[in-house]
Amino acid sequence: MAKRRAVTMTQVATQAGVSQATVSLVLNGADGGRVSEDTRKRVKDAVEQLGYRTNAFAKSLRSGHSGMIGFISDEVASAPFAGELLKGAQQFAWETGNVLLSVDAYDDAELEAAAVDMMLSYRVSGVIYASMYHRHVDVPKSLEALPSVVVNAQDPTGRFSSVFPDEVGGGYAATRHLLDAGHHRIAMINIQPEDSDLPAGVGRLEGYRRALEEKGLVLDPALVAYGSGIVADGFELTSRLMAAAEPPTAIFCGNDRTAWGAYRALEALGKRPGRDIAIVGFDNHDMLAPNLDPALTTVALPYEQMARQALQILLDGPGSEVRRVAVECTLVERESVMNAKVQR
Structure with a gap:
């Protein structure tokens, strides 16, 4: 043909x-x-x-602008829910007359360097440097040649603007919801070891602490357990908390997978979330949280909003000051929290 x-x-x-x-x-x-x-x-x-x-390429050579935004990440495109970052960036780019040029580097330094070179050759207007999970990142020095914004992560050097979830606010919202339901003995199962400095677990724990203190309660170390964010840890640590002489009436789980493990532990004990004990998760994993029985009250990570905010910073122009933007994590109420007065 x-x-x-x-x-x-x-x-x-x-x-x-x-x-x-x-x-x-x-x-x-x-x-x-x-x-x-x-x-x-x-x-x-x-x-x-x-x-x-x-001929868009020829036009970019004449104008110096390609109408493209670079998006470099570790594994965002293949992650089950962090892919919302990519979706949000693509949608906002399209709405503003731009096209997204995306590369997952899988934490491979050589692939990442090649991606930056490609972005430069295509004359992208700027680069969004994204992470699958909230952490401190080492941004390639080569990105200083382009307007760049870190998203779902933080640049500790302050060279680049960072847009990340408000983990403290999210932990506060989860704990406050349990307090408002009348619970005072609230446990927390964190998603990382006690000595870890990852912003997610550190921030969520701080939000938990702040909500308790605001209510006049002192954090009880016996009610704080440290896992690794997997289902098995949720099962084991919930079983341990419930075996205490005075078990909690509510548990704030540091992510939804931990909450799933907590559900399984309670089921093994003949107890039901939302009836015998209140459970709140974190992430709003759309394949998990609404499908648990009962559906899980949780805190949503603002992936799409973060991507849009990061892209807006790029579109504001290279003269913009370096910013640190914490985006609100919102509570999604479902059926796993009951009022303490009706607890059976």
Whole structure:
């Protein structure tokens, strides 16, 4: 089958009955009022009828702008829910007349360096440097050549703007919800070891502490357990907490997988979340939280909002000051929390 030849600007001009220069002025929005509305319409009709496409690469060489935004991540595109970062960035890029050029580097330094070189060669307007989970990242020095924003992570050097989830606010919201339901003996199962400095667990624990203190309660170390964010830890640590002489009436789990493990432990003990003990998770994992029985009250990570905020910082221009933006994590109420007064 013969390959169809690309339609040329000359063919558009012939179809519209104008000069090639007029077509160029219309398509580039550079006519300055010198082209009549009737002529402009004939050019646009000819473009549509012939299926003409502008040479975006050639246009970028002339203008220095490609209309593309780079998106470099570790494993965001393949992560089950952090992919919302990529989705949010793609949608906002499209809404603002840009296209996203995305590469997952899988923490491979050579692949990451090659991705940066590619972004430079395509003359991207800027780069979003994203992480699958909230952590401190070492941003490649080569990205200093481009406007860049870190998202779902933090740049500890302060060279780049960072957009990340408000973990403290999320932990506070989860704990406050349990307190407002009348619970005072609230346990927390964190998602990392006690000596870990990862922002997610540190922030969620701080939010838990703040909510208790605001209510006049002192954090009881016996009610804080440290896991690794997996289902097995949720099962084991919930079993341990419930075996205490005075077990908690509510548990704030540091993520939804931990909460799933807590559900399994309670089931093994003949207890039901939302009836015998209140459970709140964190992440709002859409394949998990709404499908547990009962559906899990949890805190949503603002992936799409973070991506949009990061892209907006890029679009604000290279003169923008370095910013640190903590995006609100919102509580999603479902059926796993009951009022302490009706607890059975």
